[in-house]
Amino acid sequence: MRDQFYVIGQPIGHSMSPTMHNEWFESNNLSGHYSAKEVGITDLESVIGEFRSTVKGFNVTAPLKVEIMKFLDVIDPLAKNIGAVNTVINQDGLLYGKNTDGIGYCRGLSMVLKNPIEQENILIIGAGGAARAILYSLLHLGVKHISITNRTLENAHELLDGKLFNDVKVISISDAEENLENYSLIIQTTSLGMKPNEDQVPLSLHNLSSKTIVSDLIYSPFKTAFLKEAEKRNAIIQNGLPMFIYQGALAFQEWTGIFPNTIDAYKILETKLGGTKC
Missing domain, CATH: 3.40.50.10860 (Leucine Dehydrogenase, chain A, domain 1)
Known part of the structure; x- marks a missing residue:
C-alpha cells in the first residue's frame, strides 16, 4: 500500500x-x-x-x-x-x-537574484502571516537590511513581537514610496491583486529603480497589476509560483x-x- x-x-x-x-x-x-x-x-x-x-x-x-x-x-x-x-x-x-514557507520563498528567489540574498536591501509590504514567515526566514539567513511597510503600522510593529532587531525598520507607505529606488528587492505579501481586487496595488512604484527585483507572492493571476506596473518600469519581476x-x-x-x-x-x-x- x-x-x-x-x-x-x-x-x-x-x-x-x-x-x-x-x-x-x-x-x-x-x-x-x-x-x-x-x-x-x-x-x-x-x-x-x-x-x-x-x-x-x-x-x-x-x-x-x-x-x-x-x-x-x-x-x-x-x-x-x-x-x-x-x-x-x-x-x-x-x-x-x-x-518551509519563508525558506521556500528565499530558495525561489534564486531564479532572479544576482547577488547573495544577505546583501540585498529589502522592503517587505504587508504584515500578515506570509510577511512574518519571510521576515524571520530572511533574518535566519543573515539578511542585514530589511524595512517593513503596511497601511496599519501597528500591525507591522507586531511582526517583531516586541523584539529589537537592528536590521529591521518599520516605515510608512509614504516613506517607502519616497525611498523606493534604494531597495534592491521589494516583496509584496498582501492579498491586493487577487480577486476581487485585481486592479489594486499596495503602493505607488513611481520611484522604482529598473535595477530592483519586484516579487509578488500571488501567482493567480499569474501577473498581478503590481507586477505589470513594475515590468513597465523595466524592473525584474517574479510571481509567487x-x-x-x-x-x-x-x-x-x-x-x-x-x-x-x-x-x-x-x-x-x-x-x-x-x-x-x-
Missing part, C-alpha cells in the same frame, strides 16, 4: 499541491500518494488523531497554520519564531512541525530525503495556470 500524504485546510479544492507532489512521487519512483482534504478548525484535533497512525506527512494551509501547533509533539525553532507550521513529518506517531514550488519541494525532502525536480514542476504548473514565466 502506498504511503499517504495530504494537504489540509479550508477551502482546499483549488490546491495545486496534489498535482505537484504526485508528479514528484511518480518521477522519483516512490510509492507515495498526495491528496487534498477539507479540514476546518473544529475538525482539526480529530483529523490529527487519525493522521498519527495513517499518514507519513502532511502540509497545512489556511486557516490551520497556527492552530496546528497545539497538536504537535516537536516544533522547529524557526517555525516557533514564525508562529506557524505548514509542514508536518510523522515519525512513528510523533509529529514534527516545520515551516517559485515560492509555492520550493516550499513544497522542501516538504517533500523532509518526508522522503529527496529534493525533487523544481524546474519540471514550474513548467507543469505554469501551463496549468495559463501563464508565461516571469
Whole structure:
C-alpha cells in the first residue's frame, strides 16, 4: 500500500499541491500518494488523531497554520519564531512541525537574484502571516537590511513581537514610496491583486529603480497589476509560483530525503495556470 500524504485546510479544492507532489512521487519512483482534504478548525484535533497512525506527512494551509501547533509533539525553532507550521513529518506517531514557507520563498528567489540574498536591501509590504514567515526566514539567513511597510503600522510593529532587531525598520507607505529606488528587492505579501481586487496595488512604484527585483507572492493571476506596473518600469519581476514550488519541494525532502525536480514542476504548473514565466 502506498504511503499517504495530504494537504489540509479550508477551502482546499483549488490546491495545486496534489498535482505537484504526485508528479514528484511518480518521477522519483516512490510509492507515495498526495491528496487534498477539507479540514476546518473544529475538525482539526480529530483529523490529527487519525493522521498519527495513517499518514507519513502532511502540509497545512489556511486557516490551520497556527492552530496546528497545539497538536504537535516537536516544533522547529524557526517555525516557533514564525508562529506557524505548514509542514508536518510523522515519525512513528510523533509529529514534527516545520515551516518551509519563508525558506521556500528565499530558495525561489534564486531564479532572479544576482547577488547573495544577505546583501540585498529589502522592503517587505504587508504584515500578515506570509510577511512574518519571510521576515524571520530572511533574518535566519543573515539578511542585514530589511524595512517593513503596511497601511496599519501597528500591525507591522507586531511582526517583531516586541523584539529589537537592528536590521529591521518599520516605515510608512509614504516613506517607502519616497525611498523606493534604494531597495534592491521589494516583496509584496498582501492579498491586493487577487480577486476581487485585481486592479489594486499596495503602493505607488513611481520611484522604482529598473535595477530592483519586484516579487509578488500571488501567482493567480499569474501577473498581478503590481507586477505589470513594475515590468513597465523595466524592473525584474517574479510571481509567487517559485515560492509555492520550493516550499513544497522542501516538504517533500523532509518526508522522503529527496529534493525533487523544481524546474519540471514550474513548467507543469505554469501551463496549468495559463501563464508565461516571469
